[in-house]
Amino acid sequence: MKKRFLDLDKILDNRIRLSMLSILMIEDMVSFKEIKSSLELTDGNLASHVKALEKAEYITIYKSFVGKKPNTEFKITPLGKKAFKEHLKKLESLISQHKK
Amino acid sequence: MTDYIQDLATIRGIMEKRTKFISLSGLSGILAGIYALIGAYLAYRTIYYSDKTVYEAYRNGEWSPEIIQLLVIGFSVLILASLTGLVLSMRKAKKLGQDFWNPSAMRMISSFLVPLTAGGIFVMILIWRGQVAYVAPALLLFYGVAVYTAGNFTFSDVKTLGIMEIILGLLAAIYPGKGLLFWTIGFGGLHILYGAIMYFKYER
Numbered sequence: 001m002k003k004r005f006l007d008l009d010k011i012l013d014n015r016i017r018l019s020m021l022s023i024l025m026i027e028d029m030v031s032f033k034e035i036k037s038s039l040e041l042t043d044g045n046l047a048s049h050v051k052a053l054e055k056a057e058y059i060t061i062y063k064s065f066v067g068k069k070p071n072t073e074f075k076i077t078p079l080g081k082k083a084f085k086e087h088l089k090k091l092e093s094l095i096s097q098h099k100k
Numbered sequence: 101m102t103d104y105i106q107d108l109a110t111i112r113g114i115m116e117k118r119t120k121f122i123s124l125s126g127l128s129g130i131l132a133g134i135y136a137l138i139g140a141y142l143a144y145r146t147i148y149y150s151d152k153t154v155y156e157a158y159r160n161g162e163w164s165p166e167i168i169q170l171l172v173i174g175f176s177v178l179i180l181a182s183l184t185g186l187v188l189s190m191r192k193a194k195k196l197g198q199d200f201w202n203p204s205a206m207r208m209i210s211s212f213l214v215p216l217t218a219g220g221i222f223v224m225i226l227i228w229r230g231q232v233a234y235v236a237p238a239l240l241l242f243y244g245v246a247v248y249t250a251g252n253f254t255f256s257d258v259k260t261l262g263i264m265e266i267i268l269g270l271l272a273a274i275y276p277g278k279g280l281l282f283w284t285i286g287f288g289g290l291h292i293l294y295g296a297i298m299y300f301k302y303e304r
Contacts, residue, residue: 015106015107015110018107018110018111019110019111019114022110022111022114022115023114025115026114026115027196088108088111091104091107091108092108094101094104095101095104095105095108098101
């Protein structure tokens with residue numbers, strides 16, 4: 001079953017990464033903390049997905065300081081936007097094909 | 101396959117949650133309240149410093165200068181408050197990097213305008229039929245309903261404001277002679293209170 005869908009973007013074929021990009025599609029800059037609480041993830045879990053998305057160049061990481069606290073924020077890249085839209089289209093067409 | 105359906109549902113959920121109209125400006129609520137207070141003060145002067153009572157003039161179907169003055173005050177407050185809300189919310193949307201006219205904004209505005217328009221027409225009918233005492237309660241009541249339904253598309257605090265306006269409208273109906281007092285609390289006091297809460301909670 002899974003084999004038929006091999007043309008899906010492997011990086012986005014994961015609900016957490018897909019959710020992260022959904023948030024970044026709507027909001028320009030979102031902090032690590034906000035994504036963590038919004039998706040109810042642990043630091044380590046989120047960090048591994050961040051790494052995957054950054055490696056694919058789907059997001060850019062911005063590090064700064066708010067007072068003395070380090071603040072990490074993410075922004076989606078044009079490549080990331082494109083990948084997200086294509087992935088969405090594929091999901092929709094897969095589902096509509098399945099219904100027929 | 102259910103996995104993919106679930107994926108799409110997740111995306112939709114996130115997008116909807118994120119696209120609530122969060123650009124609504126608390127500061128504009130405070131300003132709207134201040135305009136309403138100034139308006140109420142001017143209305144108070146118009147009513148209580150005039151030679152004959154405005155209610156009497158109404159009952160006789162006269163369009164006395166006082167009545168016209170009251171209508172002008174009311175509409176000026178409404179227009180000023182709406183414009184301030186629009187400008188400040190647009191500014192906040194820009195600051196947040198959001199589109200002002202997102203689908204939530206549209207839904208929010210239409211769910212606000214429908215009950216409010218009904219209320220506006222109802223109030224005109226009240227004036228026309230000489231039931232002036234019920235103008236303030238009716239305005240508060242319909243405004244409360246409008247705010248409550250619009251609250252579904254923005255911060256949930258807005259719904260609380262709607263309920264408070266509805267309660268105030270009902271109270272005002274019990275004491276029909278005290279319209280201006282309830283009007284001052286509902287449009288002045290509550291807006292300032294709610295605007296301040298929103299401002300400190302979300303904008304600082």
